[in-house]
Amino acid sequence: MLSQRRDVRPIPLVDLPAEDALVGDAVRAAVARVADAQEFILGDEVARFERSIAERVGVPEAVGVANGSDALVLALTAAGVGPGDEVVTTALSYFATAGAIVRVGATPRFADVAEGSFNVDAASLERVTTAKVRAFVPVHLFGRVAPMPEILELATTRGLAVIEDAAQAIDAELDGVRAGAFGDFGCLSFHPSKNLGGWGDGGMVLCRRAEDAPRLRRLRAHGGYAGVHDEVGMNSRLDALQAAVLAAKLSFLERFGAMRRERARRYRELFCAARLEDVVRVPEAPTVGTEVVHHFVVRCVRRDALREHLFLRGIGVGVYYPRPLHLQPCFASLGGREGDCPNAEAVCRDALSLPMSPGLEPSDQERVVSAIREFYRGAAP
Ligand SMILES: Cc1ncc(COP(=O)(O)O)c(C=O)c1O
Structure with missing residues (x-):
């Protein structure tokens, strides 16, 4: 070898x-704050961080979850995608993009990327859109926004939901709109390798309509509130420790x-x-x-x-x-x-x-x- x-x-x-080294003591101070508070899951740290991200991206609500893959599953669920539906996404992405579609019981269909680009080609997206397609999942790959104006126009014409996979693209922008704020939902990953990375896993669902947030907050906690479950969700909550680390890094x-x-x-x-x-x-x-x-x-x-x-x-x-x-x-x-x-x-x-x-x-x-x-x-x- x-x-x-x-x-x-x-x-x-x-x-x-x-x-x-560039971030310096800010993150360690945030970690110490959580250690002092002894509140580890959701809570004030997470709520504050959710508000900071919502404001930054330009959406009314953001819901912190355990990772970017779960963010996609939860957003697809909140968009009403399920068994029998098809969802079009790009053929070039991290596996989680397609995995999430399958995890909600739907079938992925794959569109090609544009020549000379790493993002989906809107014409290819249109070609693979069948009558069963319920949503598009464009990915802003490597930190560049996908052709959202064309994708949104097509989605509006066909009455489809748009869930952006913005895992690699926090802060990227097109026409004055930030990645994650174009579609019905935007999904972020805070994996340590991402541009805004935690000290572990983390993710977020961005909501263009504030009224979608309460359901997402229930879905991330087994679909229930105060012991009453209207539906079955999952256990996908953001740690206070991650929220504190991420909030400290956000200013950089x-x-x-x-x-x-x-x-x-x-x-x-x-x-x-x-x-x-x-x-x-x-x-x-x-x-x-x-x-x-x-x-x-x-x-x-x-x-x-x-x-x-x-x-x-x-x-x-x-x-x-x-x-x-x-x-x-x-x-x-x-x-x-x-x-x-x-x-x-x-x-x-x-x-x-x-x-x-x-x-x-x-x-x-x-x-x-x-x-x-x-x-x-x-x-x-
Ligand atoms: C494009 C894309 N989608 C989804 C994910 C899933 O995010 P996570 O690793 O936080 O589950 C990632 C990151 O790993 C990604 O790069």
């Missing part, structure tokens, strides 16, 4: 210790978003200087809206060999995602075939996520690009 060189400092894909989110965009700009500059355009396609800066660069993903030839080359040089990279959702073995019975979503399939073959964190050093970015240049062009000059 090949092993990493030990004489070079590793550059992680996501550098949580560097982020923690805007600055961290700008730092991520600056690092994306720097990568573009370095790749341009490296003259690798025949082998590495770098994502252009968006012409509309604001991205939050959850991942910086390039498309490259001989991806797996390059990945190995970088790994050996201590450079952490990721493959998001190695297999599109329509070709997952667990969905074989749905009849998905290679060629159904050619753009998503191509991304799964050639996309590589490079190190990206607010604290990523310019010299480390230089090392990443120079190692990539070395792979394609031989030893750096």
Whole structure:
């Protein structure tokens, strides 16, 4: 087995210790506050954090839950999606997006991503929308908002619910609207690797209609209130500890978003200087809206060999995602075939996520690009 060189400092894909150093004592003070209060699940910390997020995203209500996957399940349930329904989502996402659709008893249908984008193609979405489709689940992948105006227009024409998977896109914006505030519901993940990440799991459902929030609050607590259960929900509550950590980190989110965009700009500059355009396609800066660069993903030839080359040089990279959702073995019975979503399939073959964190050093970015240049062009000059 090949092993990493030990004489070079590793550059992680996501550098949580560097982020923690920037956040400083704020998070530890928040943890101490929860330790003093001894109130660990829901409570004031969670209610305060829910209000901060609702205000920030621009929705009337936000409901804290145990993780982003549950947020999707709960939002689909609140939208009335269930057995016999179909739901259209993108073929390119983390598994949870499709898993949630199945967990509410519905059947996923997969649309392709647009050429040159990682987000769903509205025309493909329309093509796979059958009479049984009850909702759309667009994903704002890697921190860039999906084509929401087109998706909302189609949903309105067909009378469908829209549940946004904004797990990777808190603070991303298009036409002055933030990710999670376009649809009937928006779902956030606070997994530690996310742009706003906790010290464990966490998630949130954003509600465009305030009247949906009480039902969601019951659904996250087994569907009941004060011992009376009108329906069966799940146990999916946000910890006070996570809410306190996340609230402390929230005040850094805007600055961290700008730092991520600056690092994306720097990568573009370095790749341009490296003259690798025949082998590495770098994502252009968006012409509309604001991205939050959850991942910086390039498309490259001989991806797996390059990945190995970088790994050996201590450079952490990721493959998001190695297999599109329509070709997952667990969905074989749905009849998905290679060629159904050619753009998503191509991304799964050639996309590589490079190190990206607010604290990523310019010299480390230089090392990443120079190692990539070395792979394609031989030893750096
Ligand atoms: C696009 C997407 N959807 C859903 C999820 C699920 O979130 P969680 O891991 O908090 O359950 C994630 C994150 O992992 C994600 O990236």
